[in-house]
Amino acid sequence: xxxxxxxxxxxxxISLTDRCNFRCVYCMPEExxxxxxxxxxxxxxxxxRLVVVAAEHGIKSIxxxxxxPLVRKGVDDLIRSMTSIPGIENVSMTTNGVLLPRMxxxxxxxxxxxxxxxxxxxxxxxxxxxxxxxxxxxxxxxxDAALEVGFDPxxxxxxxxxxxxxxxxxxxxxxxxxxxxxxxxxxxxxxxKAGDGLAGWGPEDVVxxxxxxxxxxxxxxxxxxxxxxPADRNPLGWGPAKYMAFPGAQGTVGFISPMSRHxxxxxNRLRLTADxxxxxxxxxxxxxxxxxxxxxxxxxxxxxxxxQALGAKPDEHHDKVGTERNMSAIGG
Ligand code: SAM
Ligand code: SF4
Numbered sequence: 001x002x003x004x005x006x007x008x009x010x011x012x013x014i015s016l017t018d019r020c021n022f023r024c025v026y027c028m029p030e031e032x033x034x035x036x037x038x039x040x041x042x043x044x045x046x047x048x049r050l051v052v053v054a055a056e057h058g059i060k061s062i063x064x065x066x067x068x069p070l071v072r073k074g075v076d077d078l079i080r081s082m083t084s085i086p087g088i089e090n091v092s093m094t095t096n097g098v099l100l101p102r103m104x105x106x107x108x109x110x111x112x113x114x115x116x117x118x119x120x121x122x123x124x125x126x127x128x129x130x131x132x133x134x135x136x137x138x139x140x141x142x143x144d145a146a147l148e149v150g151f152d153p154x155x156x157x158x159x160x161x162x163x164x165x166x167x168x169x170x171x172x173x174x175x176x177x178x179x180x181x182x183x184x185x186x187x188x189x190x191x192x193k194a195g196d197g198l199a200g201w202g203p204e205d206v207v208x209x210x211x212x213x214x215x216x217x218x219x220x221x222x223x224x225x226x227x228x229x230p231a232d233r234n235p236l237g238w239g240p241a242k243y244m245a246f247p248g249a250q251g252t253v254g255f256i257s258p259m260s261r262h263x264x265x266x267x268n269r270l271r272l273t274a275d276x277x278x279x280x281x282x283x284x285x286x287x288x289x290x291x292x293x294x295x296x297x298x299x300x301x302x303x304x305x306x307x308q309a310l311g312a313k314p315d316e317h318h319d320k321v322g323t324e325r326n327m328s329a330i331g332g
Contacts, residue, residue: 097141175253183253209261240257
């Protein structure tokens, strides 16, 4: 499947739910989301049917996200059926990790290939401030569980925000002794039309990856460590990250720069929201309703909506970042 700008689109991110067991300040309002009703959200069967059609048109990789994908009932069964769809080569997940100690084993058995765990700070007080309800130890236990059951790679995604003053070196050091791939992601002021994010953090809170790398290396050298060097291997899983590593480390340190370096020319993805809208671009509110097609039409109609969304993929996001929906509703 190629879009009108010649990019091969083979990756679909699926938001399984807009609900979450956290309330991260930059992602969800404190009172939680105005939850989609049972009828509004796609059933697991509808999602599976869409993936069958998408795979026939060249989608090879699926990432399950949300909201928190692990709060959706039946996620194991969905993974099991997705991995047996012809053309689907891998199914991965982005999670806050809290339910992994309980679920990692069954997710692995169902065929989930890899997990990304979101963690923005190693300070327990700050963790609680950011997530409003979460405990750092729970997400750390989720990372341990993911490694224990043998997911490979296990990536830890940290959103970098200037005003949070995170200890970036401490994060990067998580890659030293275990095969963890730490990735720093520039904060994106989404969730308010004006581009002044949900938490009231604006563009001034973006820490550009270049600055971040310089800071980590300066702190590493001051601590008597060798600086990061370009990694001789990339952890599996296509992605727009640039990977570095500490010499001799088991894992890597990646930098994802949606704000300072547009990687739109390498974009290979479509997104499906929990209520059945296909979004051609994270940063644009343009959406294509595939739910109606799934409920009323034949597979041809589902494919038509998919191709319509594909055809609407913009060449780049042109610095427009404000959106109607929050990340939890888009599926980050
Ligand atoms: N609940 C799961 C989790 O937290 O991993 C999956 C959904 S969450 C929306 C996916 C990712 O989006 C998380 O890593 C989160 O930190 C990130 N995210 C949410 N809002 C963001 C924003 N405004 N800028 C950058 N990343 C954001
Ligand atoms: Fe939930 Fe993930 Fe959003 Fe945090 S970032 S509120 S864990 S969906």
